[in-house]
Amino acid sequence: MPHHQTVLVTGGAGFVGSHCVAELVERGHSVVVFDNLQQGHRAAVPDEAEFVEGDLASPAALTRLFGAFKFDAILHFASNSLVGESMRDPHLYLHDNVVNALNLVQFATDNKVPRFVLSSTANLFGMPDRMPIDEDTEIDPGSPYGESKFMIERILHWADKVHGMRSACLRYFNAAGAHPDGHLGEDHDPETHLIPLVLDVAAGKRPHIEIFGDDYPTVDGTCVRDYIHVSDLADAHVRVLSALDHRSCRYNLGNGRGYTVRQVIETARAVTGRDIQVRIGARRPGDPPVLIASSERVRADLGWNPRFPDLETIIHHAWDWRRRNPDGYQTHPVRQLMAAV
Numbered sequence: 419m420p421h422h423q424t425v426l427v428t429g430g431a432g433f434v435g436s437h438c439v440a441e442l443v444e445r446g447h448s449v450v451v452f453d454n455l456q457q458g459h460r461a462a463v464p465d466e467a468e469f470v471e472g473d474l475a476s477p478a479a480l481t482r483l484f485g486a487f488k489f490d491a492i493l494h495f496a497s498n499s500l501v502g503e504s505m506r507d508p509h510l511y512l513h514d515n516v517v518n519a520l521n522l523v524q525f526a527t528d529n530k531v532p533r534f535v536l537s538s539t540a541n542l543f544g545m546p547d548r549m550p551i552d553e554d555t556e557i558d559p560g561s562p563y564g565e566s567k568f569m570i571e572r573i574l575h576w577a578d579k580v581h582g583m584r585s586a587c588l589r590y591f592n593a594a595g596a597h598p599d600g601h602l603g604e605d606h607d608p609e610t611h612l613i614p615l616v617l618d619v620a621a622g623k624r625p626h627i628e629i630f631g632d633d634y635p636t637v638d639g640t641c642v643r644d645y646i647h648v649s650d651l652a653d654a655h656v657r658v659l660s661a662l663d664h665r666s667c668r669y670n671l672g673n674g675r676g677y678t679v680r681q682v683i684e685t686a687r688a689v690t691g692r693d694i695q696v697r698i699g700a701r702r703p704g705d706p707p708v709l710i711a712s713s714e715r716v717r718a719d720l721g722w723n724p725r726f727p728d729l730e731t732i733i734h735h736a737w738d739w740r741r742r743n744p745d746g747y748q749t750h751p752v753r754q755l756m757a758a759v
């Protein structure tokens with residue numbers, strides 16, 4: 419792998435994508451962000467990166483993109499990514515996520531891009547009964563969202579076999595936290611993720627957090643998840659690029675430690691010093707009771723070792739971002755400037 423690379427990051431204006439862009443820029447790579455800004459934020463892309471607004475559904479946009487740059491690697495984040503939404507509108511996921519990825523992989527192989535990293539998901543494993551979940555756990559996607567990611571993993575399998583394009587599929591557990599320096603963070607509309615919602619309550623923006631079910635077979639009856647810091651995910655993406663010269667790979671990315679919804683809320687109370695009101699609601703359809711990763715393989719192969727494994731630190735960074743940017747990227751100076759012109 420050349421020391422300096424030109425990397426295409428699709429969805430680089432989104433939550434995990436923008437943190438990866440920051441990590442790549444910091445390590446001196448040239449980065450091109452391609453994002454349709456449907457969910458992403460222009461203000462999340464640093465000045466050092468080239469920004470191209472466009473949609474993977476458009477072959478014309480991809481022709482222009484691949485005509486303008488020669489990429490050493492692609493990191494693919496652009497995607498619909500809500501489990502619940504995919505249960506209501508499966509074809510949106512099975513069609514858009516897969517067709518967009520197929521377009522991108524086609525351009526990648528036609529242009530002989532040697533490396534490709536996919537943002538994949540723990541939802542690939544559905545509701546496994548044995549924990550922790552390693553790379554040999556049976557794949558049985560829990561939703562059309564997970565299925566769409568699995569289909570893209572298979573597309574990449576054949577792109578390697580037939581065209582020799584090496585790929586890494588990184589299955590994240592629960593991505594959370596924010597950049598430690600507070601300039602990047604989580605800003606979804608609508609927000610559905612637990613930690614930002616809990617922090618909204620702490621900030622006084624929502625009256626309470628609804629716990630989706632307290633009758634699960636866990637220590638306190640609420641669901642257990644493995645929360646992984648977004649900067650640790652970014653670090654794994656940059657590391658895996660070097661490993662891809664040799665072979666394709668798939669890794670599960672988590673801390674190997676589970677926290678219940680109640681434990682998350684309790685930790686958020688401690689970090690913020692604020693009251694957080696709770697209501698108990700019904701189970702959310704499709705939620706597995708427990709998801710905990712085994713990331714032994716990626717630790718052994720890449721020397722990956724999460725820098726921010728503690729839930730307290732993860733929530734602290736998310737809170738720091740929230741306090742500096744109470745309205746998310748809307749409060750960012752670039753956005754304010756754009757709104758003014």
Ligand code: UFG
Nearest residue numbers: 499539540541591592610611612628629630641679702705
């Ligand atoms: N939860 C609540 N109340 C809320 C929101 C969430 O109790 O208002 C609970 C959920 O039931 C779940 C936990 O908090 O038990 C975490 O929920 P999130 O929505 O934050 O995250 P999920 O575990 O549902 O899903 C996330 C990503 C998916 C990915 C999955 C893999 O959003 O893209 O992790 O584990 F597939």
